[in-house]
Amino acid sequence: MEKKIAHFTIDNKECTATTGVSIINAARENGIFIPTLCHYEGVKPAGSCRVCTVKVNKRHLTACTTPVAEGMEIEVDTAELNDLRSSVIELLFTEGNHYCPACEKSGNCELQALAYRFGIMAPRFPYQFNERDVDASHPKIYHDHNRCILCKRCIRIIKDEKDLPAGSQGRSIFAFNQRAKKVKIKLDDRLGKELSDELAQKAMDICPVGSILVKETGFKTPIGQRKFDKEAISLDNSINLKAMKEAHHE
C-alpha cells in the first residue's frame, strides 16, 4: 500500500513525513530536535518522561506517542514548552539523588546533558533526599536506584531472546517492582542470572542516566572526552539518532 504523506508545520516551518510516524521522529526527519529521556528509536514509546511534550493545535501532547497527521500545527521550541521541559528535568534531579561528579555516566548521561542544554544551575524545587539503595548483588551489573528516572527503557529494550523463533517477542529481563513511591527496577530472578556480557553492556548504554553500570570497567573514556563533554545534546549526537542510524544500517 502506498504510504500517505502528511503536510504539517513545526514552529511555522513547513514539514512533511509519512502519516502515522510519531511527531518526535517526523521532527527528526525534518531536522528538528525534540528532547526526550524515555524514547528510544525502534522501541514502542512509553510517554513516561513527558520531556518531549509539544503543543499540537494548541493542545499539550507527548511527541513520542502522537502520530503526525495532515494539517497539524505543532509548537516545539517556545518559551512555555522549554520551561515545562526544564521543570520536568529539575523535578527528576530533586526526586532522585544525582551526584554527577562521582557518576561513571557523567558526560554520557542524557539527563545531565539536557540539564546543560536548558541551562539549569540549580533546581527550583526542594530536594527530596529519598532513600534509595544500590544493588551490587548481580555478578555483572550495579544497579544504582538513586539515579533511576523510571523511564522504562531497560524494561522495553533488554529482552531475553535466546532460543526464540525469529520474530517473536522476548521476555523482559528488567521489571518494575513495588508501587508508588517505592517503585523500583528489578532484574528478573531467573532471567537476570543469564544476563550476557553483551546485554549487560547494552543495558548500561541504553539507560539514559547512570543507574545501570557494568562491573569491573570504569572510566574507559576519560571525563572531559565523552560524548556530551564535547558538544551539547542535539539532533546530531543524541543516542536516539545513533540508534536510528544503526537500526537502518546507515
Ligand code: SF4
Ligand atoms: S534503570 Fe535506567 S533505563 Fe531502567 S528505568 Fe531506570 S533510568 Fe530507565
